[in-house]
Amino acid sequence: MTLVRQTMPTGELTLQVDEARFALGDLIGYAARANAKRGFLFLSKVLGKHWPVTPGAMEAIHADLAAQIPASLPGPVVFIAMAETAVGLGQGVFEAWLKAHPGSEGLFIHSSRYRVGEIPFFEFEESHSHAPRQFLHLSGTASGVFARARSLVLIDDEASTGNTFANLIEVCRARYRQLERLHLGVITNFMGQEANAGLSARFGLPTTVGAALSGQYAFRMGDTPAPVATSAQRFEEHAERGASDAFGRIGIDRALAPPQALAARLARNIGDGESVLVLGTGEFMHPSFLLGRELEALGKQVVVQSTTRSPILSWGAVGHIVSCDDNYGEGIANYLYNVAPGQYRHVFICHETPASPALMQLAGQLHGRLFHFQSETTIEEIPVC
Numbered sequence: 567m568t569l570v571r572q573t574m575p576t577g578e579l580t581l582q583v584d585e586a587r588f589a590l591g592d593l594i595g596y597a598a599r600a601n602a603k604r605g606f607l608f609l610s611k612v613l614g615k616h617w618p619v620t621p622g623a624m625e626a627i628h629a630d631l632a633a634q635i636p637a638s639l640p641g642p643v644v645f646i647a648m649a650e651t652a653v654g655l656g657q658g659v660f661e662a663w664l665k666a667h668p669g670s671e672g673l674f675i676h677s678s679r680y681r682v683g684e685i686p687f688f689e690f691e692e693s694h695s696h697a698p699r700q701f702l703h704l705s706g707t708a709s710g711v712f713a714r715a716r717s718l719v720l721i722d723d724e725a726s727t728g729n730t731f732a733n734l735i736e737v738c739r740a741r742y743r744q745l746e747r748l749h750l751g752v753i754t755n756f757m758g759q760e761a762n763a764g765l766s767a768r769f770g771l772p773t774t775v776g777a778a779l780s781g782q783y784a785f786r787m788g789d790t791p792a793p794v795a796t797s798a799q800r801f802e803e804h805a806e807r808g809a810s811d812a813f814g815r816i817g818i819d820r821a822l823a824p825p826q827a828l829a830a831r832l833a834r835n836i837g838d839g840e841s842v843l844v845l846g847t848g849e850f851m852h853p854s855f856l857l858g859r860e861l862e863a864l865g866k867q868v869v870v871q872s873t874t875r876s877p878i879l880s881w882g883a884v885g886h887i888v889s890c891d892d893n894y895g896e897g898i899a900n901y902l903y904n905v906a907p908g909q910y911r912h913v914f915i916c917h918e919t920p921a922s923p924a925l926m927q928l929a930g931q932l933h934g935r936l937f938h939f940q941s942e943t944t945i946e947e948i949p950v951c
Contacts, residue, residue, distance in 0.1 A: 568781075574598045575881055576605030577788040583781040584759065587630060588612075593779055594754060595883025599876075606785055607876075609883040610753055612778075613723050614855060615651050616878065616903045618843065618869035621859040627778060628658035631721070631751045634776025635663055639717040639747050647676040648722040648730065649700060650874065654851030656721035657814055659751055661821040663719075673711045675817045677702050677734075678849060680809035680894060685816050688741065690733045700734075708817025717747040718771075725752045725775075726783070728761065728768070735769050748773040758782035807894040808919030812941050813853060822856060823942040829860030836866050836912055843910040845934065846872035847893055847917045847925075848900070853939050854916040869910075873900050873928070888931055891924035893917060900924075907931055921948045 568583040568590060576598045583590055595617070597607040611617045612627045645663070647656020653676045660674040677700040681687065685703045704712060718738060720731055731750060739745060748771040755762070755777035762780075765773040809815060813822060836842060842861060846854035851872050858870040875898050878884050888902040913934030917925055921938065929936050929950040936948035 572596045572882075574606060575788070575879060578786045579606050579783060580785075581756075581781060581783045583779060585781070586779045588627075588778050590779065597884045598879040598881045600879055601877070604785075605787055607878060608724055608754055608756070609878075610723050611883075612753065613651065613655055614846075614851065614870045615654075615723070615872050615874060616876070617883070618871045618904060620869055621855060621862045624654075624658065624855060624870065625662075625859065627753060628655070628662040630778055631655075631659045631753070631776055632662035632666055635719060635749055635751065636747075636774055637667070639719075639749060641717065642671040642673060642711050642715045643717040643719055644712055644715040645672060645674045645719045645721060646702065646734065647674070648720070649677040649679055650849045650851075651876070652676075652722045653814075653849050654846065654855050654872070655723055655753070656751075657822070657852040658855065659719075659721050664821055671711070671819070673708055673715070673817055673819050674814050675702055675704070675708060676814055676849070678809055678815050680807040680849075681805075682809050682811050682815060683806075685811065688737055690737045691730075703811070703816045705811070705816040707819075711817070711819065712742060713744075715742060715745060717749070718745055719749045719751060721751045723752065724754045724756065725750060725777075726756045728757050728765070732769065735771070739770060745771060747771060750775045751777075753778045755780040756783050805895070807896065809849065809894065810918040810939075813850070813918065813939070815849075822852060824856040824860050825853065825939075825942070825945055826860055827943075828937070828945050829857055829864060832912075832914065833861055833864045833866055836861070839867065840911040841909070842866050842868045842912045842914070843905065843932075843934075844868060844870050845902070845905075845913060845915045845932070846870070847915065847919070847928075848873060848875065850916060850918040850939070853942075854914075857914065857916060857937075871902070871905065873902050875900055877901065878903060890928045890931065893919045893922055893924040893928070895919075895922070895924075902928075902932075905932070908933065926950060
């Protein structure tokens with residue numbers, strides 16, 4: 567058992583680590599959040615969201631969490647990843663599971679904070695978030711698989727109270743009463759041993775948990791209240807935000823095709839030893855990981871990261887902060903952490919939304935190039951002006 571205490575601007579955190587499959591310092595750092603509901607953040611160093619990560623390190627986590635999913639889960643198995651932070655993680659775990667279980671029937675969906683056209687959806691709440699409304703869209707094919715699914719695998723970067731899982735499971739069980747088994751996959755599980763032992767009773771299904779690290783924490787808010795950030799969600803039901811239906815948001819039963827042709831073309835102009843950042847945007851994360859993985863396989867020095875709407879203070883594991891406009895058009899402040907302009911020789915920005923002033927601004931700040939992913943194989947480079 568390892569005990570860690572961290573004093574931060576918003577309070578004091580005490581962390582007890584009961585079991586770790588990776589070194590604690592390799593998995594997480596500590597950050598302070600501008601959020602009165604929760605003034606701290608376990609900042610993942612392997613997620614590819616708030617910290618630059620090599621594709622190889624990300625893939626190792628995907629494979630580890632996939633390996634902890636019980637082989638006895640009856641199929642079909644539906645995987646759901648939590649937006650925005652765990653979208654890429656969940657899709658990576660799903661693809662690792664498919665690779666390890668050829669012939670198994672599975673479906674991947676990630677939740678979203680945007681509506682996608684007229685595609686049917688249902689909603690649940692992430693109560694501690696600045697952007698609490700989450701939507702799950704189901705194409706006709708995905709809806710058919712979900713209606714037959716016997717097992718559910720929920721993926722997030724972290725579990726602390728389990729409340730978001732509980733909200734989603736309640737909605738899923740009300741709609742799909744045939745579900746028999748549940749598995750939770752997280753990088754860090756801080757619910758504690760007692761809570762873990764009671765999950766099956768709490769969720770109403772036999773439940774297992776897989777994590778890279780398990781323990782529990784306590785947080786005492788400081789005397790000075792945490793700064794209150796502005797709202798991180800301005801939902802308008804019929805607004806078109808450019809959220810694509812092509813990459814897993816409405817359900818997919820296979821691995822995405824990696825952008826091999828684009829990687830080969832880009833690699834020709836990357837010199838030996840030159841640093842590369844492949845940057846996802848918001849909920850668009852997994853294709854950027856796939857591009858980074860292809861470049862890494864070609865011998866390039868690559869890290870992957872993403873912009874985020876999550877407001878974090880400059881302290882601890884958060885150094886440089888780049889503020890940028892929202893490329894989905896909600897007018898929500900977006901950020902890029904631990905990346906300074908000029909730090910990387912090549913910056914490739916991957917986005918699902920059409921070209922916009924927000925993307926031009928981001929590319930200008932980072933001296934980057936823009937790549938609009940319209941499908942897995944149709945990727946257009948947008949001239950930066």
